[in-house]
Amino acid sequence: MKAKNILIFGCSGQIGRSIVRKLTKDNYIVTAVTRNIHQKGIILKTLGNAGFINIVEAKIFEEKKIRELFKKADICINLVGILYEQKKRNTFKNIHTVFPSLLAKLSKEYSLKHFIHLSALGINEAVDSDYAKSKLQGENEILKNFPLATILRPSIVYSVEDSFTTSFMSLLNKLPFFPLYYSGKSRFAPIHVSDLTNTIYHVISNNIYSKIIECVGPEIMSFREILERLLFLIGKKRILLPFPYPIAKISARFFEILPKPLLTRDQLRLLKYDNIASGKYKTNSDIGMPSKKYFNDEVKKYCYMWRDGGQFSTEKYNLEKKVD
Helix, strand or coil: CCCCEEEEECCCCHHHHHHHHHHHHCCCEEEEEECCHHHHHHHHHCCCCCCCEEEEECCCCCHHHHHHHHCCCCEEEECCCCCCCECCCECHHHHHHHHHHHHHHHHHHCCCCEEEEECCCCCCCCCCCHHHHHHHHHHHHHHHHCCCCEEEEECCEECCCCCCHHHHHHHHHHCCEEEEEHHHCCEECCEEHHHHHHHHHHHHHCCCCCCEEEECCCCCEEHHHHHHHHHHHHCCCCEEEEECHHHHHHHHHHHCCCCCCCCCHHHHHHCCCCECCCCCCEECCCCCCCCCCCHHHHHCCCHHHHCCCHHHHCHHHHHHHHHC
């Protein structure tokens, strides 16, 4: 009999919303934990039918409150992560190491059937990145405290709700040139959010306890190629300008001042490394869930928002013109 009660942390992001929709649709009961129920609650309420989604407000270190949630849970999923540090407590160490360790300990204490943790691809190699080191330490703590945990390491995750393709298309739409770091040679294997969601669902429904699974899309692309594809999709021509590392470092230091940094020095260091399957661990294909979504096909569905003419630039309206 499959576990029915699933506790999810970090459910308001693109991955969280997608997995909540899929789980509640298949009659799983989801407890969605959010730090701000007034801001996120309205969105979360629409993800599942009444009775299949419970929304709880809790900060990630309110252990007493979180502990109560584990008493009724069968499975815990942790999707919480940050790309840059903010304030005193919102650090890589707290979010990526200490918090996952706490969840793993509680999963063991309350005898949960499974603990699924979302990490990141390429963290073994990125030895000079604080982000990568905190992620790797978090994984080690999880496996030490709950050996049956399944850790998923995705490459870049994209969709209409992401902050990756949408941010780049916004910038490419406005800027006359775009900086290329490390000559744009770093390689990625972008995975669509639906393919990652299907992998998470497969792990849950089939009780897969592989320790680490690398989740990648069906294509490998360099950073330059990703930008070129986005430019083609939005119908723009821009200069892709290689930035020497010293200049890139100065620009990253400037961007860090912004409330939502476009780039940090730590992210710049991370960009040195490829973000593709290492060959050392199982992949989503190895567990029977190969990615089916191709980058151009999926981004094409929403890139019209950055094209001249907006929705009227889509094939639907072009075909109507031809018919007329």
